Amino acid sequence: DGGITQSPKYLFRKEGQNVTLSCEQNLNHDAMYWYRQDPGQGLRLIYYSQIVNDFQKGDIAEGYSVSREKKESFPLTVTSAQKNPTAFYLCASKWGGVTGELFFGEGSRLTVL
Amino acid sequence: GQNIDQPTEMTATEGAIVQINCTYQTSGFNGLFWYQQHAGEAPTFLSYNVLDGLEEKGRFSSFLSRSKGYSYLLLKELQMKDSASYLCAVWSSASKIIFGSGTRLSIRP
Numbered sequence: 175d176g177g178i179t180q181s182p183k184y185l186f187r188k189e190g191q192n193v194t195l196s197c198e199q200n201l202n203h204d205a206m207y208w209y210r211q212d213p214g215q216g217l218r219l220i221y222y223s224q225i226v227n228d229f230q231k232g233d234i235a236e237g238y239s240v241s242r243e244k245k246e247s248f249p250l251t252v253t254s255a256q257k258n259p260t261a262f263y264l265c266a267s268k269w270g271g272v273t274g275e276l277f278f279g280e281g282s283r284l285t286v287l
Numbered sequence: 288g289q290n291i292d293q294p295t296e297m298t299a300t301e302g303a304i305v306q307i308n309c310t311y312q313t314s315g316f317n318g319l320f321w322y323q324q325h326a327g328e329a330p331t332f333l334s335y336n337v338l339d340g341l342e343e344k345g346r347f348s349s350f351l352s353r354s355k356g357y358s359y360l361l362l363k364e365l366q367m368k369d370s371a372s373y374l375c376a377v378w379s380s381a382s383k384i385i386f387g388s389g390t391r392l393s394i395r396p
Contacts, residue, residue: 205382216374216388217330224382233385264329268384273337276320276376276384278329 176201180265180279187252187259187286195250195282197265203277204270206248210234211262220263223248224270252284260286289313291387293375298393299365307360307373307390315380321349321360322374324389330374333360362392370394 178199187193199206205224209217219232223242237256242248248267252259265279291311299305311319318337322330336342336351336358348361360373372389379385 207384209386214391217376217386219383219385222382222384230381230383232383262327266384268382270382273318273335275332275335277332281329 178265178267178277178279180263180282182282183280185282185284187284189286190254192251192253193284195252195263195265195284197248197250197279199246199248199267199277199279201267201269201277202245203267204245205268206242207266207268207276208232208238208240208248208250209264209266211264217264220250259284289377289379289385291375291377291385293373293387293390295388296391296393298395299362301365301367301394301396303365304361304363305365305392307362307375307392309358309360309375309387311356311358311375311377311387313377313379313385316353317378317380319349319351319358320374320376320378320384321347321358322376324372324374326372333373365394367394367396 181196207222208220221240223229239251263282266276268276293309321333324330334349341350346363351358372391374389376386
């Protein structure tokens with residue numbers, strides 16, 4: 175089945191550690207996105223990528239990094255520079271044309287101890 | 288700047304109709320999405336509007352006015368399972384998709 179796979183689903187991290195969240199899609203979508211969601215809040219855009227080897231900062235990129243070496247993969251690294259990384263992280267993808275919905279993975283919940 | 292506004296919370300009665308409004312100011316406009324999100328889960332797609340007017344899909348309808356920077360989601364024949372957050376999102380220029388803060392809808396019997 176086509177879809178977006180995020181892993182791990184739950185992750186615990188000590189302060190000062192970098193962690194990488196995986197996002198893989200087999201929908202052949204051009205565009206991919208990372209969002210952060212805090213309790214009771216909406217989704218805030220971290221990074222997005224329209225094509226391979228290209229990505230842009232969203233509204234809250236500080237303390238995060240991404241890569242887009244393959245069309246199907248868009249991993250997110252939460253670095254130690256991110257002051258408050260505990261959150262629910264959602265990866266999404268979309269066909270690059272003028273129509274089409276944004277498909278979401280099931281999310282990764284990161285807790286910093 | 289870019290801004291998307293929606294009410295924080297709404298309450299409605301089972302079987303009734305509720306309208307959730309969304310206003311936006313963005314650089315460029317390629318379309319507007321509505322998503323439903325239950326607590327702890329990923330959002331699920333409800334609708335996408337790119338042209339002005341009303342799009343109906345079963346119990347859910349979505350309206351767009353590009354000139355007014357305004358959209359609404361209309362939910363009819365409310366059911367208890369419709370208790371969720373409803374997210375408005377705008378696809379602005381250069382593939383950027385930004386979300387509002389969401390509207391938490393509570394349905395009472």
